[in-house]
Amino acid sequence: MKAIMVQGTASDVGKSVICTALCRILANEGYRVAPFKSQNMALNSYITEDGGEIGRAQGVQAEAARTIATTDMNPILLKPKGDMVSEVIVHGKPFANMDAVSYREQFVEEVMPLVRSSLQRLSQQYDVLVLEGAGSPAEINLKARDIANMRMAHETDAAVILVADIERGGVFASIVGTLMLLDEAERARVKGIIINKFRGMKELLDSGITWLEEYTNIPVLGLIPHIDVQIEAEDSMALSSLRLKKPQAEEFPIDVAVICFPRISNFTDLDPLMDEPQVGVRFVKSVAELKNPTVIILPGTKNTVEDYEWLEKTGLAQAIQQHVQKGTYIFGICGGYQMLGETLIDEEAIEASGGRTKTLGLVPLETVFVAEKQTVQVSGQLSTGEQVTGYEIHLGRTRANDLVKPFVQLHDGRTDGVRSDDDRMIGTYLHGIFHNRQFTRNYFNRIRLEKGLATIDTAVQSEAERREQAYEMLDVHVRRHLNMELLYTLIT
Structure with a gap:
């Protein structure tokens, strides 16, 4: 199985968008590529052609990969209902409502054979899998039951790219801290770092990147500038950063x-x-x-x-x-x-x-x-x-x-x-x-x-055209700022 995995220092650092970019880049290079996220917690979901419900990010990534989304790409979906209870969806169909303790203590190990079956089917159909982690792999109170991060990297023998969001501040601390909280075998899987959502002059960050590479002995694959690309979000955290248009009467009547x-x-x-x-x-x-x-x-x-x-x-x-x-x-x-x-x-x-x-x-x-x-x-x-x-x-x-x-x-x-x-x-x-x-x-x-007001009668670009344009723009943008030669060596 050829696989590469994108994990993050936290939620909403841009893992989904980076995975989407990699799906389109690899598809444009002629690979048969599929996304995969073993367990997803999301309020924005996607309906597959056969009526299965998966995380919206995997549906979008499948589109970027020019393939048809299936429930194998996200076999476990958790949809929060409030009060620490989530609807658990297994292979696209509702399974049960569970509280967090019951899910982690009783259900996680039971569902692993289904996750492995999904991986097996995907590996038989595709050349490369692009795996997405969830949240952070360094949540030490959750690691024993975490089936979305390093456990999947081990299952697929995938090299891990760690993504950090520089807009949050403390980017070097977040990267180093995450690596310090991983055990030796987990740290060995991290083969590259991406610093995401950068704004400003790259030259001002060069010394920090040099220090980071020397300190961690892990190369920085890229410094990705912030881009306003129209890729759908799946996480409710994204509500706080939505591209909202303020209701100023003179501009937005x-x-x-x-x-x-x-x-x-x-x-x-x-x-x-x-x-x-x-x-x-x-x-x-x-x-x-x-x-x-x-x-x-x-x-x-x-x-x-x-x-x-x-x-x-x-x-x-x-x-x-x-x-x-x-x-x-x-x-x-x-x-x-x-x-x-x-x-x-x-x-x-x-x-x-x-x-x-x-x-x-x-x-x-x-x-x-x-x-x-x-x-x-x-x-x-x-x-x-x-x-x-x-x-x-x-x-x-x-x-x-x-x-x-x-x-x-x-x-x-x-x-x-x-x-x-x-x-x-x-x-x-x-x-x-x-x-x-x-x-x-x-x-x-x-x-x-x-x-x-005057009506707007200009031709409307279709949704399919807009999405295709966004995927291509994302390909060009990310490819320009990644060490592509090194990236290809990580696809094992």
């Missing part, structure tokens, strides 16, 4: 307020809004922050019931109802769509403690939670004739009366979502709906007209 639920999930749904001209995007957690937006978006959530209760406690539920009465546009996605209705029915305690929860009551529909999760890629047609694609991830089954207009007619025969006659209110289960760039442009053009 269309103000979009996104309700930042405590258990927000699949927030990559919002990425396309960052590219839409004249549209400002901000996350809000209180009535004071809500102010007077043009559009309110209720995004996905890992727990609709508990996040709606939070909406009530904060006063945001009442504020949203008042805004709708004033004519504010509102758009609900997945859990946010469920909240637009009248009732959440959770008699079997699928999401919370069970029972019925009254919701916003903006449209006559109710949602019943069931044990079987709906995970599927979908496509369909809007009433305007536009074709859209997306994916569903939800436990609820939403029922509306015959008077409610559906948002989209799916090609599998079902209808999805709701829409008002003037499209001021839209609800849908389709994650990725805004990634249909023509739909997004048309949606905001209607708002532009209403506000007396």
